[in-house]
Structure formats: C-alpha cells, structure tokens
Amino acid sequence: MNYRHAFHAGNHADLLKHALFDAALGQLTQKAKPLVVVDAFAGSGLYDLRLDERADRTGEWRGGVARLWEHRIDELAGPLGPFLQRLQSWNPIDAEFRWYPGSPLLALAGMRRDDKLLAVEKHPEEHERLAQRLAEDPRGRVYQEDGWTALTSFLPPTPRRGIVLIDPPFEVPNEFERLTKALASGLRRWATGVFALWYPIKAGFDLGAWEASLTNAVGEAPLLNMALNVAPSGEAGLVGSGLAVANPPFGFDQDAAAIGAHLETLLAQPGAAGFRLARLRERL
Numbered sequence: 001m002n003y004r005h006a007f008h009a010g011n012h013a014d015l016l017k018h019a020l021f022d023a024a025l026g027q028l029t030q031k032a033k034p035l036v037v038v039d040a041f042a043g044s045g046l047y048d049l050r051l052d053e054r055a056d057r058t059g060e061w062r063g064g065v066a067r068l069w070e071h072r073i074d075e076l077a078g079p080l081g082p083f084l085q086r087l088q089s090w091n092p093i094d095a096e097f098r099w100y101p102g103s104p105l106l107a108l109a110g111m112r113r114d115d116k117l118l119a120v121e122k123h124p125e126e127h128e129r130l131a132q133r134l135a136e137d138p139r140g141r142v143y144q145e146d147g148w149t150a151l152t153s154f155l156p157p158t159p160r161r162g163i164v165l166i167d168p169p170f171e172v173p174n175e176f177e178r179l180t181k182a183l184a185s186g187l188r189r190w191a192t193g194v195f196a197l198w199y200p201i202k203a204g205f206d207l208g209a210w211e212a213s214l215t216n217a218v219g220e221a222p223l224l225n226m227a228l229n230v231a232p233s234g235e236a237g238l239v240g241s242g243l244a245v246a247n248p249p250f251g252f253d254q255d256a257a258a259i260g261a262h263l264e265t266l267l268a269q270p271g272a273a274g275f276r277l278a279r280l281r282e283r284l
C-alpha cells in the first residue's frame with residue numbers, strides 16, 4: 001500500500017468525483033428519509049495543500065481546485081455553486097485556497113442529523129487521521145478494514161437507502177475488474193443502493209470496452225457514466241477520470257451534465273476530449 005492521497009488531493013479527478021458525489025448526495029437528501037453513505041476507500045478526510053509538501057511536490061491541485069477557486073465568484077451562481085459552498089466551509093472565500101476535503105468530510109457536510117456514514121480505510125496512518133477527524137461527529141463510524149471485504153460485509157446497510165463510493169488507489173493491474181465484480185455483487189446484495197465508482201483514464205484506455213463491462217455488471221439497474229478528459233489522450237500520466245453511477249438518484253443526470261460542462265471549461269486543455277455523459281442503461 002504505497003498510495004497516499006495527499007499527493008493527488010484537489011486534482012482534476014478529485015474535482016469530478018467530489019462535485020458529482022456531492023450532487024448525488026444533494027439529490028438523495030431531497031427526500032425526508034434517512035440514508036447511509038458507505039465510503040469504502042475513505043482516505044484521511046482533509047488535505048492541507050499549502051503546508052503538506054506532498055501536495056506541492058506534484059502540484060496536481062494547481063490544475064484542479066486552484067482553477068475552480070480562481071473562478072469562484074463567477075461559478076458560485078452556476079451548477080458548481082453547491083460544491084463551491086462546501087469548499088468555502090473549510091476556506092474563507094476571500095482567502096487563498098488551503099484545505100481540500102476528502103469524501104468522508106464532504107459526505108458529512110452534505111448529510112442530515114439522522115444520516116450515517118460508514119468510512120473504511122485500511123492504511124493505519126490514514127485511518128488514524130480520519131478517526132481523529134470524525135471523533136466528534138456521532139453520524140460517522142471509521143473502520144480499519146479492507147474496503148473490498150467491507151463491500152460485502154456492510155451491504156445492505158440499515159437503513160436500506162443511500163450511496164456507496166468506491167475509489168480504490170489503482171495500484172494493481174486488475175483494479176478495473178475488481179470494480180465491476182464489486183458492483184455486480186453489491187447490487188445483488190442491495191439492489192436499490194446508489195453505487196458510484198471512480199476510475200482513472202490514462203493513454204490506451206478503452207472507454208467502449210469499459211462501458212460494456214459496466215453495463216454487463218449492473219444487469220437491469222440504470223447506469224450513467226461520466227468521463228472528463230483534461231489532457232490529449234496520448235499524454236503520459238492521468239489524462240482524465242470518470243465516475244460511473246448505478247441507480248443514479250432522480251434528477252442527478254441533469255446536475256451531472258451541467259457540472260461536467262463547467263469542469264470541462266475550467267480544466268480541459270486544448271486537444272483534450274473534455275466531458276462526456278453516457279446513459280448506458282435507462283430507468284425502466
């Protein structure tokens with residue numbers, strides 16, 4: 001386990017994942033009933049982009065959240081507004097951007113009093129930090145376990161309403177296959193759960209084949225796939241990322257299309273494919 005999210009926090013891929021995750025949670029909380037968020041690869045929860053030298057070493061956040069922050073006054077009134085408001089709760093609007101929240105803190109910020117968060121993080125130090133950050137909030141539970149195993153043992157949760165976020169570090173070659181297997185078995189255990197799967201896009205990525213295996217994994221469940229390419233497809237490293245969402249909440253696809261279009265305008269370089277949303281399986 002060499003992966004540390006501090007090197008990548010606030011990059012373009014985090015922005016896509018987190019803005020869409022926040023929008024999905026926003027739609028789910030429109031209904032009065034309580035819900036559960038399962039964060040299977042939770043990370044440490046909050047990242048200091050100014051003083052943690054790992055963020056500076058890659059500088060990835062400068063091509064991500066720094067650009068959004070630069071345009072925050074214009075973007076606040078648009079589809080990225082709700083996500084920007086979340087970021088503002090850690091960063092005053094008139095200050096330089098410093099604190100980037102990870103998925104468990106974003107989840108808590110979007111949840112209501114009776115909602116629950118089950119956050120799983122295997123790495124001892126990351127787990128310890130997250131446990132400290134969530135210690136004061138009775139809605140959050142942190143587990144130092146294997147996220148893949150938790151996707152079996154924690155599902156279906158009580159209450160049976162909510163969302164699962166699956167964003168492993170992609171350190172091993174079969175991670176894409178593991179994702180689709182986890183999606184298929186997760187849906188067998190919890191057919192009505194919302195499943196959000198994040199994945200990286202690098203040179204040679206076959207979007208058609210990936211979408212075919214996602215579609216195959218979900219059976220009859222509705223499925224959306226969102227991909228944002230910010231660099232030309234032949235470049236080295238992470239040229240983009242995607243989020244596939246099974247059982248998307250009602251209204252989420254429109255939010256996602258608008259968020260993706262704005263992120264493309266802010267983040268995509270000339271020659272990049274930009275944002276694309278595919279409705280791979282429609283609601284019956």
Ligand SMILES: C[S@@+](CC[C@H](N)C(=O)[O-])C[C@H]1O[C@@H](n2cnc3c(N)ncnc32)[C@H](O)[C@@H]1O
Nearest residue numbers: 005041042043102103121122123146147168169
């Ligand atoms: C991409 S990062 C998570 C980012 C976080 N979900 C967010 O959006 O802010 C992946 C995390 O998974 C953790 N991890 C790696 N292998 C794991 C495993 N088998 N089970 C649970 N966590 C794992 C890593 O330590 C890392 O913190």
